[in-house]
Amino acid sequence: MEKQTITIYDVAREANVSMATVSRVVNGNPNVKPITRKKVLEVIDRLDYRPNAVARGLASKKTTTVGVIIPDVSNIYFSSLARGIDDVATMYKYNIILTNSDGDSEKEVNVLNNLLAKQVDGVIFMGHHITDQLRAEFSRSRTPIVLAGSVDPDNQVGSVNIDYKGATREAVELLANNGHEKIAFVSGPLLDPINGKERLSGYKEALKDKGLKYSEGLIFESTFEYKQGVDLAERVLNSGATAALVVSDELAVGIANALQDNGLKIPDDFEIVTSNNSLLTEIVRPRLTSITQPLYDIGAVAMRLLTKLMNKEEIEEKVVILPHGINKRGSTK
Amino acid sequence: MEKQTITIYDVAREANVSMATVSRVVNGNPNVKPITRKKVLEVIDRLDYRPNAVARGLASKKTTTVGVIIPDVSNIYFSSLARGIDDVATMYKYNIILTNSDGDSEKEVNVLNNLLAKQVDGVIFMGHHITDQLRAEFSRSRTPIVLAGSVDPDNQVGSVNIDYKGATREAVELLANNGHEKIAFVSGPLLDPINGKERLSGYKEALKDKGLKYSEGLIFESTFEYKQGVDLAERVLNSGATAALVVSDELAVGIANALQDNGLKIPDDFEIVTSNNSLLTEIVRPRLTSITQPLYDIGAVAMRLLTKLMNKEEIEEKVVILPHGINKRGSTK
DNA sequence: AAGAAACGATAAAACGCTTGCAATATGTTA
DNA sequence: TAACATATTGCAAGCGTTTTATCGTTTCTT
Numbered sequence: 001m002e003k004q005t006i007t008i009y010d011v012a013r014e015a016n017v018s019m020a021t022v023s024r025v026v027n028g029n030p031n032v033k034p035i036t037r038k039k040v041l042e043v044i045d046r047l048d049y050r051p052n053a054v055a056r057g058l059a060s061k062k063t064t065t066v067g068v069i070i071p072d073v074s075n076i077y078f079s080s081l082a083r084g085i086d087d088v089a090t091m092y093k094y095n096i097i098l099t100n101s102d103g104d105s106e107k108e109v110n111v112l113n114n115l116l117a118k119q120v121d122g123v124i125f126m127g128h129h130i131t132d133q134l135r136a137e138f139s140r141s142r143t144p145i146v147l148a149g150s151v152d153p154d155n156q157v158g159s160v161n162i163d164y165k166g167a168t169r170e171a172v173e174l175l176a177n178n179g180h181e182k183i184a185f186v187s188g189p190l191l192d193p194i195n196g197k198e199r200l201s202g203y204k205e206a207l208k209d210k211g212l213k214y215s216e217g218l219i220f221e222s223t224f225e226y227k228q229g230v231d232l233a234e235r236v237l238n239s240g241a242t243a244a245l246v247v248s249d250e251l252a253v254g255i256a257n258a259l260q261d262n263g264l265k266i267p268d269d270f271e272i273v274t275s276n277n278s279l280l281t282e283i284v285r286p287r288l289t290s291i292t293q294p295l296y297d298i299g300a301v302a303m304r305l306l307t308k309l310m311n312k313e314e315i316e317e318k319v320v321i322l323p324h325g326i327n328k329r330g331s332t333k
Numbered sequence: 334m335e336k337q338t339i340t341i342y343d344v345a346r347e348a349n350v351s352m353a354t355v356s357r358v359v360n361g362n363p364n365v366k367p368i369t370r371k372k373v374l375e376v377i378d379r380l381d382y383r384p385n386a387v388a389r390g391l392a393s394k395k396t397t398t399v400g401v402i403i404p405d406v407s408n409i410y411f412s413s414l415a416r417g418i419d420d421v422a423t424m425y426k427y428n429i430i431l432t433n434s435d436g437d438s439e440k441e442v443n444v445l446n447n448l449l450a451k452q453v454d455g456v457i458f459m460g461h462h463i464t465d466q467l468r469a470e471f472s473r474s475r476t477p478i479v480l481a482g483s484v485d486p487d488n489q490v491g492s493v494n495i496d497y498k499g500a501t502r503e504a505v506e507l508l509a510n511n512g513h514e515k516i517a518f519v520s521g522p523l524l525d526p527i528n529g530k531e532r533l534s535g536y537k538e539a540l541k542d543k544g545l546k547y548s549e550g551l552i553f554e555s556t557f558e559y560k561q562g563v564d565l566a567e568r569v570l571n572s573g574a575t576a577a578l579v580v581s582d583e584l585a586v587g588i589a590n591a592l593q594d595n596g597l598k599i600p601d602d603f604e605i606v607t608s609n610n611s612l613l614t615e616i617v618r619p620r621l622t623s624i625t626q627p628l629y630d631i632g633a634v635a636m637r638l639l640t641k642l643m644n645k646e647e648i649e650e651k652v653v654i655l656p657h658g659i660n661k662r663g664s665t666k
Numbered sequence: 667a668a669g670a671a672a673c674g675a676t677a678a679a680a681c682g683c684t685t686g687c688a689a690t691a692t693g694t695t696a
Numbered sequence: 697t698a699a700c701a702t703a704t705t706g707c708a709a710g711c712g713t714t715t716t717a718t719c720g721t722t723t724c725t726t
């Protein structure tokens with residue numbers, strides 16, 4: 001016995017109306033006499049009819065599904081964004097197809113094409129470095145795309161971020177104001193514009209403002225994992241730095257722990273400011289001072305923006321910058 | 334100008350073959366003469382044809398998409414599972430529709446129906462408490478379902494877990510062997526079978542084995558967040574307990590931090606064993622001794638099991654139990 | 667060299683729904 | 697009550713694939 005499905009046709013027959021009328025009822029089209037609507041709804045209920053979204057998608061050319069490309073869901077930074085995205089998506093009756101890319105540009109392209117083949121109504125992209133090929137795919141497709149927590153130097157597509165440059169500047173100034181002259185910049189890959197452009201220039205600006213001199217030796221390039229931080233700690237210390245701005249919480253915790261395990265006192269011997277204000281900053285001791293990014297909101301606003309784009313609504317500004325701040329905790333004086 | 338799509342028909346016309354032939358080469362059906370295949374592939378490439386997955390889904394009744402119901406992606410425990418799921422899904426050419434339920438049973442039912450409406454080929458469910466209504470929906474649908482990190486007392490559907498009872502017993506025995514007589518059991522909602530049945534009976538068994546007596550006063554019911562742990566610490570201490578088995582890492586860290594902030598030494602004054610072995614256990618000081626669960630693998634294996642189910646393959650055992658262990662760290666002696 | 671078998675390709679019927687347009691029913695105005 | 701406006705419904709053509717039944721060709725067999 002095969003999976004015997006109830007179709008709109010069955011409902012129409014049972015209710016003595018046409019498929020069109022059933023369709024109207026299902027879609028909340030107001031051009032249906034209340035009594036007819038009631039009759040149809042009863043039959044729908046009785047037969048336990050459930051509209052086939054795939055058929056709907058084919059007929060209407062809308063899938064009420066959006067694709068989400070994310071480097072790694074199991075990373076707290078991205079999963080926070082993802083949660084914001086999904087909540088707003090749900091609010092607007094969309095579902096999310098979530099795919100991990102590991103930040104690998106080849107995978108990103110594949111995944112994007114796969115999502116477009118599935119006829120998603122829109123795409124939210126999170127990634128570090130947007131390659132030319134990817135940008136080409138973006139513009140080739142007529143599907144709306146929004147970047148979340150990722151900057152596109154070209155601003156061709158919509159995006160939601162904070163002012164990374166300004167935030168970094170403020171954080172470094174805080175450190176400088178505390179008397180530090182050698183402040184390390186512990187970054188993710190400098191190839192990512194968000195690090196190599198935005199944050200780095202914020203760092204430089206702060207140094208200049210405070211009359212400190214820039215030194216290559218204080219720049220550390222790394223990936224974002226805890227372990228990297230642990231491994232990096234000694235080198236950072238040997239550079240002569242007495243404070244650091246770190247771009248990832250895991251990384252920052254790694255450095256802080258390694259330093260402390262080596263007998264240093266934080267913040268007395270070394271001060272740290274991190275960048276994501278995730279739960280980690282609250283959990284470790286001392287708690288970490290952090291730039292505050294509204295992660296959940298970045299996701300939520302990005303999705304909201306995407307709904308407008310998908311709806312062809314008028315957009316005031318497709319590049320939105322959310323407010324940031326600095327939450328002072330125990331890792332700075 | 335409307336989004337002008339290339340269809341299989343365009344390809345067929347350009348290549349002087351029928352739609353059916355194009356379909357065959359796209360689907361790798363061997364019944365096509367190599368020369369014809371080559372010709373078709375050239376046209377596909379030239380026109381940049383991309384098969385419409387929605388139309389395929391309608392015609393073939395397969396969407397190569399699976400639904401994933403998760404309480405909260407931004408929780409490290411679940412996002413680890415999710416990552417395992419997605420990796421294996423990708424391996425088998427499936428995509429994932431990810432939806433957050435907050436563990437709310439009403440939402441779970443809605444979401445499930447929504448996913449089924451979208452004609453997903455299978456569902457992976459993560460949740461705490463499986464209500465009767467949900468179980469009814471499970472059995473009503475002919476779509477394969479697998480539980481990941483969630484136990485169903487009925488074992489009606491497939492599931493992947495560890496032996497929570499055994500793991501908890503071992504953990505409590507460890508504490509008892511260290512001389513503790515009053516060991517707290519800090520649990521999530523006892524309504525969840527995983528807590529109220531599995532873990533709790535593991536706890537009781539351990540007490541019995543060690544000749545300790547069970548006391549209601551040592552059982553704490555809570556949710557899983559860090560803040561709950563902080564708030565709970567004092568009560569746990571007042572209960573007279575000198576050690577605790579905690580079912581969630583966030584919760585455990587909350588308790589550990591609150592205790593230490595109150596001047597207690599861990600493990601000297603209080604010992605803790607937690608349950609998820611997430612990054613948190615490694616990050617905090619002292620590091621937390623934990624039951625080890627292969628989170629990523631639970632997700633991965635669940636998805637692998639689901640592929641077999643979707644493929645109607647012979648299943649040796651649809652309830653799989655993965656190995657666990659205990660990783661001793663600084664929160665126990 | 668005729669017939670069987672194997673192969674390659676086609677035509678057309680689904681798949682389950684939306685939607686523009688036509689048809690019918692109902693209501694209103696004078 | 698005729699004539700016209702408006703509210704409800706039905707018809708049927710897609711939407712872009714897959715897939716089955718069918719047919720025309722080749723290739724063997726003997």
